[in-house]
Amino acid sequence: MKRVVLAAYARGNPKPGDFRIEQVALPEAGEGEILLKTLYIAVDPLLRFSVDETVLTGAGRMELGMPMVGPVVAEVVASNHPAYAPADVVEARTGWQEYAALAPDRSDYRGPPRKLDPALAPVSTALGALGGPGQTAYEGIVNVGRVKAGETVVISAAAGAVGSIAGQIVKVLGGRAVGIAGGAAKCAALLDLGFDAVADYKAPDFAAQLQTAMPEGADVYLDNVGGDVTMTVLPLLKRGARMPMCGFIAYYGVGMEGPGPDRLPGFYRLIMNKGLEIRGFAGMLAGRKGLEDIAGWMKAGRIRFPESIVEGIEAVPAAFSSVFSGHDHVGKLLVRVGAPAGPGA
Ligand SMILES: NC(=O)c1ccc[n+]([C@@H]2O[C@H](COP(=O)([O-])OP(=O)(O)OC[C@H]3O[C@@H](n4cnc5c(N)ncnc54)[C@H](OP(=O)(O)O)[C@@H]3O)[C@@H](O)[C@H]2O)c1
The missing domain is CATH 3.40.50.720 (NAD(P)-binding Rossmann-like Domain)
Structure with a gap:
C-alpha cells in the first residue's frame, strides 16, 4: 500500500515536496484490532501545526519520516473486534495512508472510530458537514x-x-x-x-x-x-x-x-x-447535538454540503498545500483514495 510521510518540516506554506509517497507492506489486523481501507482523506488546515519544526500549540508534532496524521473515512475490511464488522464504514484518524490497522479499545482521546450511517448522507460528509467542520x-x-x-x-x-x-x-x-x-x-x-x-x-x-x-x-x-x-x-x-x-x-x-x-x-x-x-474556541465542542441539528437541517433541505473531491493518494500533498496557497474548490476539500469493497458506502 501507499502512504504519505513527512519529508521536511514546513517553512512558510507547506509545499508538495515537504511530503513523500512510500510503498509499504499492507498491515494486518492483530488481536482486538480492525483493518481499515481508506476511502477519503480530509486535508484539514489545522494539520499545518503538526508539521512545524517547533510546535507552538498543543498539536502533536510529526517526526520526519512519520506517516501523516489526520481524519479519514474508511471501510472495515477485517475485524477482530466485536463492535466492528467488514463493510462497516467509519470516521477515524488513521492519516494519509491507504490502509491502517488499529485497536478501537486503545484509541486516543478522540475515542474509537465513529461508525457512519450511509443512509443518512454520503459517508464523505463525516469529514465535512457531519464531522469536525460542521x-x-x-x-x-x-x-x-x-x-x-x-x-x-x-x-x-x-x-x-x-x-x-x-x-x-x-x-x-x-x-x-x-x-x-x-x-x-x-x-x-x-x-x-x-x-x-x-x-x-x-x-x-x-x-x-x-x-x-x-x-x-x-x-x-x-x-x-x-x-x-x-x-x-x-x-x-x-x-x-x-x-x-x-x-x-x-x-x-x-x-x-x-x-x-x-x-x-x-x-x-x-x-x-x-x-x-x-x-x-478549539475542538469540536458542539459534539453530538451539533451534528444532530445539522443532520436534521440537511434532511429538511435547509443545509447543503458542498464538497470538492480530487483523486488518488498521490494528490494528497498538493491538495494540502493548496489549502494555504489558494485553490478553486468550494466546501470541504477531500481526496478519494479508495473505492469501498462492500455495500456500506
Ligand atoms: N477552532 C477549531 O476547532 C477549528 C476546527 C476546524 C477548523 N478551524 C479553522 O477554521 C478555518 C477554516 O477551516 P476549514 O476547514 O473551513 O478550511 P478549508 O475548507 O480548507 O478552507 C480554508 C480556506 O481559507 C482561505 N484562506 C487560506 N489562506 C488564506 C489567507 N491567507 N487569507 C484569507 N483566506 C485564506 C482559502 O479560501 P479562499 O480561496 O477564499 O482564500 C481556503 O480555501 C481554518 O483557519 C481552520 O484552521 C478551526
Missing part, C-alpha cells in the same frame, strides 16, 4: 456567536468547509449571512448557497465591497482567517459585536512568532473602542 461551524455560530434572528453575521474563509456550513446555519437561525472569499467564482458559489451578500478579499476594492455588503455593520464575525481580512472587517463591526475566533489561517504559513510588523496596538484599540467580545 461541529466547528455550529460551535462558532450557535454556542459562541449566539446568533439571533435578524442579526448580520460576517464570515471569513466562507467558501471553506467551516464557513460554507456556518453561513447556512446563520440562515436557518434567521440571520443575514455575509461571506468573504477569494475570487469572483467562490463569491458566486456563496450566493448560490444562500449567503445574502459577499465580498472578494482578493479584489482591490475589498473594503468597499464589504461596506456595501453590510451597510449597517455586523453583529457577529466568525473569524477563520485573521490578518488583513480581519483588519478590514473589524472597523465595520457594530459596538459590542461578538467575534468567535475559529482560526487564523493567514498566519499559519508565516509562523506565529513572525517578526511583525506588530499590529497588536491597532487590534487592541479596536477591541476596546468597539467593546468587542472575542472568544476563541
Whole structure:
C-alpha cells in the first residue's frame, strides 16, 4: 500500500515536496484490532501545526519520516473486534495512508472510530458537514456567536468547509449571512448557497465591497482567517459585536512568532473602542447535538454540503498545500483514495 510521510518540516506554506509517497507492506489486523481501507482523506488546515519544526500549540508534532496524521473515512475490511464488522464504514484518524490497522479499545482521546450511517448522507460528509467542520461551524455560530434572528453575521474563509456550513446555519437561525472569499467564482458559489451578500478579499476594492455588503455593520464575525481580512472587517463591526475566533489561517504559513510588523496596538484599540467580545474556541465542542441539528437541517433541505473531491493518494500533498496557497474548490476539500469493497458506502 501507499502512504504519505513527512519529508521536511514546513517553512512558510507547506509545499508538495515537504511530503513523500512510500510503498509499504499492507498491515494486518492483530488481536482486538480492525483493518481499515481508506476511502477519503480530509486535508484539514489545522494539520499545518503538526508539521512545524517547533510546535507552538498543543498539536502533536510529526517526526520526519512519520506517516501523516489526520481524519479519514474508511471501510472495515477485517475485524477482530466485536463492535466492528467488514463493510462497516467509519470516521477515524488513521492519516494519509491507504490502509491502517488499529485497536478501537486503545484509541486516543478522540475515542474509537465513529461508525457512519450511509443512509443518512454520503459517508464523505463525516469529514465535512457531519464531522469536525460542521461541529466547528455550529460551535462558532450557535454556542459562541449566539446568533439571533435578524442579526448580520460576517464570515471569513466562507467558501471553506467551516464557513460554507456556518453561513447556512446563520440562515436557518434567521440571520443575514455575509461571506468573504477569494475570487469572483467562490463569491458566486456563496450566493448560490444562500449567503445574502459577499465580498472578494482578493479584489482591490475589498473594503468597499464589504461596506456595501453590510451597510449597517455586523453583529457577529466568525473569524477563520485573521490578518488583513480581519483588519478590514473589524472597523465595520457594530459596538459590542461578538467575534468567535475559529482560526487564523493567514498566519499559519508565516509562523506565529513572525517578526511583525506588530499590529497588536491597532487590534487592541479596536477591541476596546468597539467593546468587542472575542472568544476563541478549539475542538469540536458542539459534539453530538451539533451534528444532530445539522443532520436534521440537511434532511429538511435547509443545509447543503458542498464538497470538492480530487483523486488518488498521490494528490494528497498538493491538495494540502493548496489549502494555504489558494485553490478553486468550494466546501470541504477531500481526496478519494479508495473505492469501498462492500455495500456500506
Ligand atoms: N477552532 C477549531 O476547532 C477549528 C476546527 C476546524 C477548523 N478551524 C479553522 O477554521 C478555518 C477554516 O477551516 P476549514 O476547514 O473551513 O478550511 P478549508 O475548507 O480548507 O478552507 C480554508 C480556506 O481559507 C482561505 N484562506 C487560506 N489562506 C488564506 C489567507 N491567507 N487569507 C484569507 N483566506 C485564506 C482559502 O479560501 P479562499 O480561496 O477564499 O482564500 C481556503 O480555501 C481554518 O483557519 C481552520 O484552521 C478551526
